[in-house]
Amino acid sequence: MNTFFIETWGCQMNIHDSERLEGQLRAHGMQAAKSAAGADLVLLNTCSVREKPVHKILSRIGELALLPNKPMVGICGCVAQQEGEALLKRSRTVRFVLGPGQIGRVREAVRAVEQGKRVQITGFDAEEDYNFKTIFRKSSTRGMITVIEGCNEYCTFCVVPYTRGRELSRPINDVLSEARTLAGLGVREIELLGQTINAYICPESDASFATLLGRVAEVPGIQRVRFVTSHPRHFGDDLVQAIANTPKISRYLHLPFQSGSNEILKRMNRKYTREEYLALIQRIRDAAPEIHLSTDVIVGFPGESENDFRQTLDIIESIRFGQVFAFAFSPRPNTPARMYAEQVSEDEKKSRLHRLFDISNAISLELNRELVGSTIPVLIDGESRRTSEDWQGRGEDNRVVNFPKSSRERLGDIVDVLITRAGHHSLYGESVDSPSSPQHLPAL
């Protein structure tokens, strides 16, 4: 096999896992194809958090089987861990199944396929060789680093503890070494990744996530550090203070609350109350008032009454999140909530989602409009998706900003941009002369 193509579903962890898969396939001597139709091997890096992933994957496998080039298919990610051997049995096109805990063994899977075998490599027991030097990174300005894998929380709606296993933190020195390597390549912004990132504890020194965050921010050349995803119950004062006192830590924070009702939070096994969540937000805002917040919400969890749902809306209206990632509850395999009584009808879930988005979109627009007329530093990380005549970048609070290119800036610069227009999901402006802009990348 000479060429590969990777299709990725799901979260940042999966996007980064695809970078790890790609790097290893290149190290194996394979080259990236432009599409599945030109590849010998297609990897489907799957997500099983929502909707009907297995159906989608099976239908995609069917489409791939009809391609004239008849690519071999490897299933990776959470559906691979969840379904395992069943995927090999469902389709001859599938040559291997590789769980998210076994990403480091993709070359072993490819070698087996080259010898005519079909293999399943799942589970979490491998001594993983985490070789960050083989990661093939898509962005030259922003770099993702996994600091903790898995999750111990067992929220009753979520498959992650079953598909990604128990929490496993990487040693702080490994993470710092990866951050220094990225800085040396010209990366300006680091995004630290983990399902419950603030549960991080260094297995060698017991250093906390707040310590890790501060140390990464000190790496020379790194201008910004972001992190996803935090769990409210692990958000200690040391982390609040680290954010408040370290300007390089992003002014953006993603902090899921899932439901505004204590009864539903209890059924979800979230282990905090709405009062505790609201008090945490107050502590964060007291320490760092400029923080821009986003959150995750599940609508229509079993037993959610109109009153429970209104309590969710109440939190959205009172906190005023910049972005709300809301999803209708869907029963996932192996999870307790799948068997709960009082499932909410699909029509009701849809109607509640609409009501929620009407409110949250209006708030996003209001918050973005508040920035019109102000000048903010923007890290350029690519071309605008709409036109090659504009740059796209992000402000310190992670909001997307587009502005016209000029001959003065380059990819990776941080430039001051005067915001002139605001939409629901992005801002538009023009770069302005200022002593701090542009800051060019060092030559490689």
Ligand code: SF4
């Ligand atoms: S904290 Fe809950 S929702 Fe998040 S990954 Fe763990 S089990 Fe899933």
